[in-house]
Amino acid sequence: MCLDARPTAQSGGPWWVVAVGRRDGRFSLANETTALPGPTASFEQLKQAFHGRGLSTKDLVALSGAHTLGFAHCSSFQNRIRVPAFQGAADPSLSPSFAAALRRACPANNTVRAAGSGLDATSAAFDNTYYRMLQAGRGLLSSDEALLTHPKTRAFVALYAASQEAFFRAFAKSMLRMAALNGGDEVRANCRRVNSS
Template sequence: MAKPKDLIMFRSVLVAAALLLVALKEEAHGLSLNYYDHKCPGAEAAVTAAVRQAMAKDSTVPAGLLRLHFHDCFVRGCDASVLLDSTGNVTAEKDGPPNVSLHSFFVIDNAKQAVEALCPGVVSCADILAFAARDAVALSGGPSWVVPVGRRDGRVSLVSETSTLPGPRASFEQLKQAFHARGLSTKDLVVLSGGHTLGFAHCSSFQDRIHINNNGGPQQVDPALNPSFAASLRRACPANNTVRAAGSGLDATSTAFDNTYYRMLQAGRGLLSSDEALLTHPKTRAFVALYAASQEAFFRAFAKSMLRMSGLNGGNEVRANCRRVN
């Protein structure tokens, strides 16, 4: 009879093999598993070192990097357009309303500088961002995966296009439409929402759930919220809140990548309306239950969904500076 340790190792091998097959499919999208093997063999390690160094000083970095990658891929594909600075004539994505709270750009800058010192003009900012998002998850206790590479950086970044990003108040139908429009499934929607296991939301993102106008009477809270959880949120974000930095962690372990997000959602402790929306449809509710019960199932699904999302088409150059076009 196999020992428990042997069974765990066997399952790990199966998971790795499954993820490798998903990654191999990205070859059809013009990406490759060995694109930098000879062109810049130290690139991936340099990015990991930059992420690790930043995390040692700032525990919010992993959430920032994961959100950067998501917001990049959902606008023009994974082309690092979210990293471009606004110019005198054009307001860029990063200055759009959904993106003003994005952070950790400096980590990508540092990684790019390190990679350019190794092999100038070879590694795209889009690939660096894909590596960094993977490292942010893995170094926070989550799964890792092989990142297919060969993306190109985009030359266009428009603030107007950020309106297509799903927001914190999105309904299930709005979320589903946003994901399906990008070739991602309803399952991907639930899985990638699990990225909310990392990070923080400002009061403005959920204020409407804890201070509902009541025709002049006492303000109410969303009945879907656990009463004690709602009370804690009201203390953190009073109706007359003027503290811009005030808010709440997206789950109770907001610096660790785990499945706490799904368990909190089931307990009426999901922070955002878009989180709560996952419980409004039988199919998504079943996925929430699955991932709440099995962290292993969530990790395996998250790696696969990230590979699908990061395979979205991108740009056409390798930028020397991630903040501006060549």
């Protein structure tokens, strides 16, 4: 087990007891991230990716709530603000004012590498704003919007939008399930370093 493991994980929001003795990899490869669903993933692609790893549809919605933190570059949501099928207009599921703000942040011939948008309106705080924004037509990524295309996931979005406490509970449980997935090469003596051979 990690000698310096802490008993809980906190990020200004939910918390959970971290199991000791988790297996970690000895190295990371960038090409392994291609197995993760991308920002344009459909509901079926998201469901397949999560179920293929032993995670449920509820885990999918709860863990998507991590999009309450962070930033997305224009390339991650360009497909929503200039849709060829709509003659370059925005995805009609987007709030018109939100789409207009995104188009201003990401002009058609954008050359600013750092251009983009926060994943939600409070992208530095772990809260349930992400779900409330989804319901208001302000979901940034196609993969976010996909959560509203199925009755079961739409119900979880509504639950977490209405109750931050319910979101925090579900997120913590899903993080524990994800942490329990089998994988990794070694149980580290120190979580910050691979074990010496």
